[in-house]
Amino acid sequence: PVIRQVIFFPDKQIACKDFFDSVEGCSRIRCDFSHTTTGFRQLLSHIKSARKSIDIAVYCISCFEIADVVLQRHKVGVRVRVITDQSMEIAFGSQNHRFMKDGIRVHTNKPPFLMHHKFFIIDDELLCSGSFNWTSQAVTGNNESVIITNDPWTVEPFCAEFKKLWQETKPG
Amino acid sequence: PVIRQVIFFPDKQIACKDFFDSVEGCSRIRCDFSHTTTGFRQLLSHIKSARKSIDIAVYCISCFEIADVVLQRHKVGVRVRVITDQSMEIAFGSQNHRFMKDGIRVHTNKPPFLMHHKFFIIDDELLCSGSFNWTSQAVTGNNESVIITNDPWTVEPFCAEFKKLWQETKPG
Ligand SMILES: [Zn+2]
Ligand SMILES: [Zn+2]
Numbered sequence: 550p551v552i553r554q555v556i557f558f559p560d561k562q563i564a565c566k567d568f569f570d571s572v573e574g575c576s577r578i579r580c581d582f583s584h585t586t587t588g589f590r591q592l593l594s595h596i597k598s599a600r601k602s603i604d605i606a607v608y609c610i611s612c613f614e615i616a617d618v619v620l621q622r623h624k625v626g627v628r629v630r631v632i633t634d635q636s637m638e639i640a641f642g643s644q645n646h647r648f649m650k651d652g653i654r655v656h657t658n659k660p661p662f663l664m665h666h667k668f669f670i671i672d673d674e675l676l677c678s679g680s681f682n683w684t685s686q687a688v689t690g691n692n693e694s695v696i697i698t699n700d701p702w703t704v705e706p707f708c709a710e711f712k713k714l715w716q717e718t719k720p721g
Numbered sequence: 722p723v724i725r726q727v728i729f730f731p732d733k734q735i736a737c738k739d740f741f742d743s744v745e746g747c748s749r750i751r752c753d754f755s756h757t758t759t760g761f762r763q764l765l766s767h768i769k770s771a772r773k774s775i776d777i778a779v780y781c782i783s784c785f786e787i788a789d790v791v792l793q794r795h796k797v798g799v800r801v802r803v804i805t806d807q808s809m810e811i812a813f814g815s816q817n818h819r820f821m822k823d824g825i826r827v828h829t830n831k832p833p834f835l836m837h838h839k840f841f842i843i844d845d846e847l848l849c850s851g852s853f854n855w856t857s858q859a860v861t862g863n864n865e866s867v868i869i870t871n872d873p874w875t876v877e878p879f880c881a882e883f884k885k886l887w888q889e890t891k892p893g
Contacts, residue, residue, distance in 0.1 A: 555878040559834065606864075608852075662731065663863040665852050678866060680780075680837050680852060691835040692778075692886065694850060696868060696875060703868060706727040714864060 551699065552675060558693035560587040588695075589688045592677065593618050595697060599671045602628040604711045606666040609634065609682040611642035616683075623653050631655045632711070632718055634664040644683075656718035664718070668707055676704045723871065724847060730865035732759040760867075761860045764849065765790050767869060771843045774800040776883045778838040781806065782855040783814035795825050803827045804883070804890055806836040816855075828890035836890070840879055848876045 565582030568575040569590060575582075596603065596618045603622060610616065610633055623629045629648075635657040637643045645655050658664040668678035679695035681687050698704065737754030740747040741762060747754075768775065768790045775794060782788065782805055795801045801820075807829040809815045817827050830836040840850035851867035853859050870876065 553874045555875060557878070557882055658864065661862065663858070665859070665863040665865050667852050668866065678851065678868065680839050680850075686835070687837065690833065691837040692830065693837050694840065694879070694882065696850065698875075700725075702725045703727060703870075706729070707866070710729055710866070 552697060553700070554591070554697040556588040556591055556679075556695045556697065558588050558681065558687060558695075559689045559691060560589050562587065563689060564590045592681075592695065595671055595675065595677055596622065596669070598675075599627045601672045602630075603669060603671055604630050604673075604708075604715075605669040606632045606664070606711055606714060607669065607683050608663075608665050608667060609637060609640070609684055610644045611640065612683045612685050612688070613644070614685075616644035616647055620647065620651055620653070623651060629653045630711075630715060632664060632666075632714055633657055635660060635721075638721055642684075654720065656715060657721050658714075658718050664714075666710075666714075668711075670704065670707055670711060673708055674704060675699045676707050678707065724869060725872065726763070726869040728760040728763055728851075728867045728869065730760050730853065730859060730867075731861045731863060732761050734759065735861060736762045761786075764853075764867065767843055767847065767849055768794065768841070770847075771799045773844045774802075775841060775843055776802050776845075776880075776887075777841040778804040778836070778883055778886060779841065779855050780835075780837050780839060781809060781812070782816045783812065784855045784857050784860070785816070786857075787855045788816035788819055792819065792823055792825070795820075795823060801825045802883075802887060804836060804838075804886055805829055807832060807893075810893060826892065828887060829893050830886075830890050836886075838882075838886075840883075842876065842879055842883060845880055846876060847871045848879050850879065 562583035564587045568584045599622050648655050677697045681693040681695050734755035736759045737747050740756045771794050820827050849869045853865040853867050
């Protein structure tokens with residue numbers, strides 16, 4: 550099926566994890582979190598939909614929740630490759646080490662280039678790209694956009710770009 | 722005509738201004754600048770193509786050359802509106818004051834939100850959006866992407882987003 554979606558941030562509310570992720574659902578009488586889908590939940594859904602591969606080229610990855618979902622996919626055998634900016638090797642909150650500890654390959658760029666991309670590709674066929682870094686700030690604190698599509702004219706150049714960058718960057 | 726394009730940066734070379742922009746062309750025997758089009762030149766071409774309006778929502782605008790092209794369009798009567806992050810009001814190299822000095826309306830967001838978009842819309846019908854801030858560093862120093870399209874499913878949400886942001890932000 551054709552997938553063509555634009556997601557804008559900030560989300561007005563944080564999604565309720567109990568409602569969405571637990572079998573019991575949410576037991577709060579009055580819940581301050583959202584029980585309707587958010588932009589963030591939609592992004593997570595696309596990551597969760599991966600069956601074969603996730604190629605991630607995102608400048609800054611510090612959000613635990615997105616990293617959790619990626620790690621889950623990796624655990625069930627989805628091929629995950631990550632490229633971040635080299636500044637992430639030492640940045641506070643960086644998820645690079647969590648990824649590497651679990652055996653996910655992570656590359657960073659050689660200075661002086663800034664790896665400023667914010668895209669990821671699911672199963673070599675679905676592209677999510679925009680201004681959105683994988684930080685909690687970006688979800689609720691910033692004006693951001695993500696274009697999501699499986700139109701080949703958009704996806705294919707990004708697949709080629711990721712392949713090129715993967716070869717040009719180094720583990721770390 | 723359908724416009725569907727993806728531009729990646731960094732450009733390997735800086736475009737030769739004499740070759741592209743002067744009547745006489747380039748007189749160098751051996752020119753270190755590019756005489757074939759670059760990603761940056763293609764972006765400028767899209768801005769120059771504006772006949773009615775340019776709506777710009779870009780986090781950081783510090784590149785003189787892109788600002789020059791925008792100012793030229795404004796001079797010939799194209800409606801230009803600019804939204805940047807509030808940090809641009811005082812940032813070194815910010816083009817906001819050049820814009821305002823010439824009568825272009827510039828809005829910035831209210832704290833604590835970060836205006837992190839990097840998109841612009843030509844004539845309400847052509848969208849350019851991605852990771853690319855309007856800085857010289859982004860042209861030759863960073864890995865960046867810009868998606869360019871006049872597909873309505875992509876353009877229309879961004880037109881609505883700009884309209885909403887224009888109302889929510891304030892002059893300055
Ligand atoms: Zn709840
Ligand atoms: Zn030349």
